[in-house]
Amino acid sequence: xxxxxxxxxxxxxxxxxxxxxxxxxxxxxxxxxxxxxxxxxxxxxxxxxxxxxxxxxxxxxxxxxxxxxxxxxxxxxxxxxxxxxxxxxxxxxxxxxxxxxxxxxxxxxxxxxxxxxxxxxxxxxxxxxxxxxxxxxxxxxxxxxxxxxxxxxxxxxxxxxxxxxxxxxxxxxxxxxxxxxxxxxxxxxxxxxxxxxxxxxxxxxxxxxxxxxxxxxxxxxxxxxxxxxxxxxxxxxxxxxxxxxxxxxxxxxxxxxxxxxxxxxxxxxxxxxxxxxxxxxxxxxxxxxxxxxxxxxxxxxxxxxxxxxxxxxxxxxxxxxxxxxxxxxxxxxxxxxxxxxxxxxxxxxxxxxxxxxxxxxxxxxxxxxxxxxxxxxxxxxxxxxxxxxxxxxxxxxxxxxxxxxxxxxxxx
Amino acid sequence: xxxxxxxxxxxxxxxxxxxxxxxxxxxxxxxxxxxxxxxxxxxxxxxxxxxxxxxxxxxxxxxxxxxxxxxxxxxxxxxxxxxxxxxxxxxxxxxxxxxxxxxxxxxxxxxxxxxxxxxxxxxxxxxxxxxxxxxxxxxxxxxxxxxxxxxxxxxxxxxxxxxxxxxxxxxxxxxxxxxxxxxxxxxxxxxxxxxxxxxxxxxxxxxxxxxxxxxxxxxxxxxxxxxxxxxxxxxxxxxxxxxxxxxxxxxxx
Ligand SMILES: Cc1ncc(COP(=O)(O)O)c(C=O)c1O
Numbered sequence: 195x196x197x198x199x200x201x202x203x204x205x206x207x208x209x210x211x212x213x214x215x216x217x218x219x220x221x222x223x224x225x226x227x228x229x230x231x232x233x234x235x236x237x238x239x240x241x242x243x244x245x246x247x248x249x250x251x252x253x254x255x256x257x258x259x260x261x262x263x264x265x266x267x268x269x270x271x272x273x274x275x276x277x278x279x280x281x282x283x284x285x286x287x288x289x290x291x292x293x294x295x296x297x298x299x300x301x302x303x304x305x306x307x308x309x310x311x312x313x314x315x316x317x318x319x320x321x322x323x324x325x326x327x328x329x330x331x332x333x334x335x336x337x338x339x340x341x342x343x344x345x346x347x348x349x350x351x352x353x354x355x356x357x358x359x360x361x362x363x364x365x366x367x368x369x370x371x372x373x374x375x376x377x378x379x380x381x382x383x384x385x386x387x388x389x390x391x392x393x394x395x396x397x398x399x400x401x402x403x404x405x406x407x408x409x410x411x412x413x414x415x416x417x418x419x420x421x422x423x424x425x426x427x428x429x430x431x432x433x434x435x436x437x438x439x440x441x442x443x444x445x446x447x448x449x450x451x452x453x454x455x456x457x458x459x460x461x462x463x464x465x466x467x468x469x470x471x472x473x474x475x476x477x478x479x480x481x482x483x484x485x486x487x488x489x490x491x492x493x494x495x496x497x498x499x500x501x502x503x504x505x506x507x508x509x510x511x512x513x514x515x516x517x518x519x520x521x522x523x524x525x526x527x528x529x530x531x532x533x534x535x536x537x538x539x540x541x542x543x544x545x546x547x548x549x550x551x552x553x554x555x556x557x558x559x560x561x562x563x564x565x566x567x568x569x570x571x572x573x574x575x576x577x578x579x580x581x582x583x584x585x586x587x588x589x590x591x592x593x594x595x596x597x598x599x600x601x602x603x604x605x606x
Numbered sequence: 607x608x609x610x611x612x613x614x615x616x617x618x619x620x621x622x623x624x625x626x627x628x629x630x631x632x633x634x635x636x637x638x639x640x641x642x643x644x645x646x647x648x649x650x651x652x653x654x655x656x657x658x659x660x661x662x663x664x665x666x667x668x669x670x671x672x673x674x675x676x677x678x679x680x681x682x683x684x685x686x687x688x689x690x691x692x693x694x695x696x697x698x699x700x701x702x703x704x705x706x707x708x709x710x711x712x713x714x715x716x717x718x719x720x721x722x723x724x725x726x727x728x729x730x731x732x733x734x735x736x737x738x739x740x741x742x743x744x745x746x747x748x749x750x751x752x753x754x755x756x757x758x759x760x761x762x763x764x765x766x767x768x769x770x771x772x773x774x775x776x777x778x779x780x781x782x783x784x785x786x787x788x789x790x791x792x793x794x795x796x797x798x799x800x801x802x803x804x805x806x807x808x809x810x811x812x813x814x815x816x817x818x819x820x821x822x823x824x825x826x827x828x829x830x831x832x833x834x835x836x837x838x839x840x841x842x843x844x845x846x847x848x849x850x851x852x853x854x855x856x857x858x859x
Contacts, residue, residue: 208732218701218728220657222753222778224760364663365653374656381657382779384755484701484728485654497675498706499653 209398212524214517217397218484223377226384231399233304238406243299250295254328255285257292257410261418261578266548267565274428274571276564278551278581279415279443286324288317288554288583289408289439294390296407298325301388308332308383311390312376314341314369314435315509315556316348317583318392323357325390333357336376338367341508348587366502369435369512373486393436394516397487401516408442415578416446423576429454429567432580433559434530435471435509437516439582444528454529456567457519458559460505461532467493471503473515474523474530482520485513490520506535506591507555509583537562539595542585554583555591609694609722609747609770611644611805615818616827617857618771618807619643619850620698622665622835624651624674628682630843635686637851638834642858644827645694645771645807646686647725650679652700657727659782661832665839676703676712680719687720696723696749696770713740723747723770731763738767751775752798754790765801771827772802776810782832784811792824818857830857 208231209215217227237243251257260283264276281289294311301309309331313319319335326333335352339361342349352359365371373395380389394404419427430447432440434457447453462470465478473480473491480491485500493501493513505511522528533541538555541562546552553561557580564579571577585592592598619638623631635646651669655662676699683695697716704712704726716724724746729737731750741748747770752761755778765772774795777788788811795806808821809829821828834850841849 216733217730218733219730220727220753221730221751221760221764222755222775224730224753225755225757364667370654374654377656378659378780384778481706483705486656487728489705492702494702494706496706497677498703499670500702 209402211401211518211521214488214490214520215398215401216489217487218489219397219487220381222381223384227397227399234300234399234403237300237303243303247296247299251292251410255291255295256283258414259283261415261422263422264549267545268568270548271565271568273568273573274575274577276568277419277427277576277578279411279578280581281411281439282551282553282557282581282584286317286321287586288321289411289442290318290321290392291324292410292442293392293404293407293438294318294321294325297390297403298322298329298331301331301390302329304388306386306388308387309390310334310336310376310379310387311392312336312369312372313392314372314511315507315554316341316345316352316587317509317554319357319359320348320351320355322390322392323352323355326357327355334379335359336362336372336379338369338372339363340367341369341372344591345508345587346590368503368508370500377486393438394441394518395436395486395488395514401488401518404438405441405445405518408438409445411439411442411580412444412446415443419576419578425576426450426453427578428571428575429456430578430580431456431458431560431563431567433458433510433556433582434515434519435512435556437519439580441516441518443580448527455522455527456563457528457530458563459530459532460507460510460559461534462504463535467495467501469504470532471505471511471513472532475532480514488517490514490517491523506538506595507559509554509556510559531563533559533562541565542592543596551581552585553581554585555588557582558585609645609696611827613858614826615822615858616644616805616807617642617818617854618645618647618809618827618829619834619854620647620649620829620831622649622651622662622669623679623682624669624672625665625835625838626668626843626846627672628674628678630846632682632685633847634838634850636689637847638854639690639693641851641855643854645696647696647698647829648679648683650676650697650699650703652703655700657780659780659832661783661836661839662781665835676707680715683721684719695721696725697721698725699727701726701728709736709740713744713746717744717746721746723749725749725751725773727751731767734767749773752794754778754794758797761798762801765798765804768802768804771805771807772798773829774798774806774808774825776808776812779810781810783813783836787812787817787820791821795825815857815859
């Protein structure tokens, strides 16, 4: 990219990951972001807050999640040993609850009674609605109408949990548009409302805070790996939408420079702009820019208009990416690849039929990369996949895309 | 060419550039100037206008769909400058189109077009060092927004780096019309006044002569945005300039 398309960092700017991150928001939100930053810093140091979070993560959410050796998949692929970090087994079915619970407790501590959130796949919306039910808070979730259609079950779940789901029909009616609308709500109701952002995105302190609430994934996995294998994994694979499950799975391994970190973006149905959500793709991918409060790689046209995106998985279907991933990309500490819709769908079937585990379509992108990679690795290598969520929510899409009725018949 | 409010209250007219088309925006801007607007804010259409309400969102979407780009808006600014050398001219943009052009290139081209100042919706003072350097190098006025939620320390920092005028947001929220001038507005202007001698213009929700009169009691200028954009939306393009001209003329009576 050209030097002219970078923002030069000021010494005083907060929340930087190398050149990326920062705070690019309407002034009306600045007082709220400063209040949030301060409240979060205090909560982090408060043993009572940490103890309540830990207790609920354990007794309510089911942490620690298992690190499972996928023996049949490993044998079938004939290469590296594959382990799955089972975030899909968490309460509500995805890693998202780690963050929603942390922020929910923080909101209550700050005395905010009204919670808003955006959601793409609906998992963050469900997690936030769940935490609001648990803590007795009012909950409004913004969701693109396109996503409401393709993740309909999660819409019903949110409503059942007592949340109000507001459909957003602007733009491509997906995650980006839901975030715009949530931010408009926040600007309007900033004095009473807490915004539970669902990925490692947005203005400081969100990318840091969201990452911290997901660090538990790699903290557990690192210890489990040492216990079960006696060594660290060769590589870790995670899907990257906004980047929360991936940064959670990578973070405690960052100093272990022998451990390769691989993020998998949505390759969609092609490499042209608009056909995918692969921000780090070399040609037809993103360039650094500002979207929704943060400076990171953004899929956009040459006039700086944000481009539309496509992915079979609503959770990966987003034009930008968390700023910490932008830094890890540029430094080379992590590498980013993409996986097509078709490969993700195929991986969903493979994991279901070899291990009896139905992954979320988002997580299936990471599984697909592991399936591609494992046979190229030695049998002594260890590949860890962060299985960020379970796929029940995707049954409508899967039934359509995989022609499940047909395959039932042919099998007799 | 300067940002100057000769009467009180001054009038700032916001227009989404390229809605319904660039030529019509030019004619509307000229009519607005000729009927009493001191400053024209040319809004650069953006795909994701998260600080804007439905009216400006729709205008922006129409202009983006027509393919209107930042370079087109700079061209339009140049035409307006040539046609009306004395009018105040400000570019109003979200950050990303500017970052994509490059901050340095953008400021140089804005100056070359004859623009007086720039307002970037999602640029806060703390992140603005490079922006301020480039603006200064090109003798352009950086205009910042001040919000009712901004504590005094932030207002002070905003006042310290602003030039031309300070944009006081009348209420918490996004752009759009409203019934009354919010009670937040006068308190904010009073707090800002402690920190600056610059003119203070009040915007967000200012929609008619009554609002303008209310603003004139505590601020130097009123900014009219969504009300104009909504009027343009429902007026045939050929009549838009005269309709907006009349509307502006009627604001200060
Ligand atoms: C199961 C699952 N995995 C991954 C993601 C992508 O988000 P992130 O990149 O923040 O982990 C989502 C988002 O909805 C999800 O539901």
